Amino acid sequence: MFDSRHIKTFHEVVRAGSYSAAARALGYTQPAITQQMKALERDVGTPLFIRVGRGMRLTEAGEALSRHATVILDSMSAAQQQMGALTRLRSGRVRVCAFPSASATIIPEAMARLAAGHPGVRVDLLENEPPESLQRVVRGECDITLAFTYPGLHEHVPDELVEIPLLEDQLTVLLPAGHPLARRRAVQLADLAEERWIAGCLRCRANLLHECAELGFAPDIAFTTDDNLVVQSLVAEGLGVAMIPALVLNFLCHRKVTGRPLQPASRRQISAYVLREHLRIPATALVLDELRTVAANKVGC
Incomplete structure (x- = not known):
């Protein structure tokens, strides 16, 4: 395994043409350059330079390493730039999985805020209902999932996941507009x-x-059906009533239906779930912050 510092010094020796010139360029002493090149030759297992009069030239191994050194240093520079961009939130990609009513309400606003403040951070949106959406985080298929739980059902949440509560979403009943209870x-x-x-x-x-x-x-x-538009259409035609979350009232499409809150009040808990180690990733933490901000202003909170 090569020491990256030795590769950088070797590259400068080749560029400058001598140990003394490389020492001046790098701010080292000449003995320090000599020691680094001896260490690199030990790692390689063969000499990299031979003396020619007062000068020096590369051996065949030195020529080969010189070609690789340029690629290695360019890759290191690109990696440093990319890591800097990620930590400073100029770039990044976060995979978010959400259930349909969250995808239609919380997600668009959060992503709009993210695009305005951090256009280099991109979000891939996936869609699943819980509990499958929770398993997708555990399997590494997404970084954040939005899911809901009902207090009376005691649903299991995998131990690997951290829950970040977002809002309590009140349940309502969806009725045909002409239903006698719609007047209440x-x-x-x-x-x-x-x-x-x-x-x-x-x-x-x-x-x-x-x-x-x-x-x-x-x-x-x-x-x-888990399609909210289909639910609305069926209710609009008088084929039944439905219990829906208040989030869905934000995108009612039929004038022939109406939503009324249930009494006594019934709610579901909407939360974001992540693996604990993902909380330290800047782009993931930023997306979670935007989700919290938007959720705090939603109906049903």
């Missing part, structure tokens, strides 16, 4: 016991079943 300011879940339901992802469906069971009824689930 809030709706009791028990009042919807006879309705047909449109359920969401597996975790949301499990929470719906749990909350209804707590009130003594089993919901009649007619459709299941």
